Amino acid sequence: xxxxxxxxxxxxxxxxxxxxxxxxxxxxxxxxxxxxxxxxxxxxxxxxxxxxxxxxxxxxxxxxxxxxxxxxxxxxxxxxxxxxxxxxxxxxxxxxxxxxxxxxxxxxxxxxxx
Amino acid sequence: xxxxxxxxxxxxxxxxxxxxxxxxxxxxxxxxxxxxxxxxxxxxxxxxxxxxxxxxxxxxxxxxxxxxxxxxxxxxxxxxxxxxxxxxxxxxxxxxxxxxxxxxxxxxxxxx
Numbered sequence: 051x052x053x054x055x056x057x058x059x060x061x062x063x064x065x066x067x068x069x070x071x072x073x074x075x076x077x078x079x080x081x082x083x084x085x086x087x088x089x090x091x092x093x094x095x096x097x098x099x100x101x102x103x104x105x106x107x108x109x110x111x112x113x114x115x116x117x118x119x120x121x122x123x124x125x126x127x128x129x130x131x132x133x134x135x136x137x138x139x140x141x142x143x144x145x146x147x148x149x150x151x152x153x154x155x156x157x158x159x160x161x162x163x164x
Numbered sequence: 165x166x167x168x169x170x171x172x173x174x175x176x177x178x179x180x181x182x183x184x185x186x187x188x189x190x191x192x193x194x195x196x197x198x199x200x201x202x203x204x205x206x207x208x209x210x211x212x213x214x215x216x217x218x219x220x221x222x223x224x225x226x227x228x229x230x231x232x233x234x235x236x237x238x239x240x241x242x243x244x245x246x247x248x249x250x251x252x253x254x255x256x257x258x259x260x261x262x263x264x265x266x267x268x269x270x271x272x273x274x275x276x
């Protein structure tokens with residue numbers, strides 16, 4: 051899983067609660083990404099950031115928020131506005147944020163809404 | 165954005181046989197990458213092929229790209245039990261090139 055850590059590995063949330071997923075990288079990469087993966091499905095991009103203090107919405111940003119205050123950290127908050135948050139969440143990073151970069155993934159966080 | 169599709173969705177073969185997975189995409193691309201995911205884990209990059217390349221090799225992996233058909237294939241030769249995983253293609257669009265679009269994946273099972 052390279053130099054990317056995600057915590058926690060498993061997370062349980064009650065309906066109506068916000069929850070924050072942690073993603074940290076020590077690869078000195080400029081770009082970081084959050085993906086959502088549903089069972090038997092591919093990855094869908096939630097948010098990405100190519101530089102500190104800047105981030106862009108991906109394909110399914112509604113109900114999620116992010117921040118990028120430090121180069122090595124890109125936390126994802128799943129808000130109560132996300133209607134179906136139960137999923138596997140993957141964080142990734144790449145050197146410069148271009149599509150030719152290799153993306154390095156963390157081990158993932160499995161979120162379950164009770 | 166539209167996702168690519170892998171074919172087949174699932175594949176089971178005997179150890180030692182070759183495994184071929186196909187990927188289709190919809191946009192004009194800059195490059196196409198293949199990733200592997202073991203169950204419940206993050207993805208690991210396998211290989212990248214650029215739009216001006218037709219074939220690329222890495223160890224037991226062979227990737228082809230046909231931009232006229234908007235398709236790519238991944239061949240794993242002499243499969244091993246440890247190759248059991250899901251395999252995803254991801255295309256980097258020619259325009260708006262900061263993102264990858266991942267396909268739906270092929271679940272490969274190698275039977276010992």
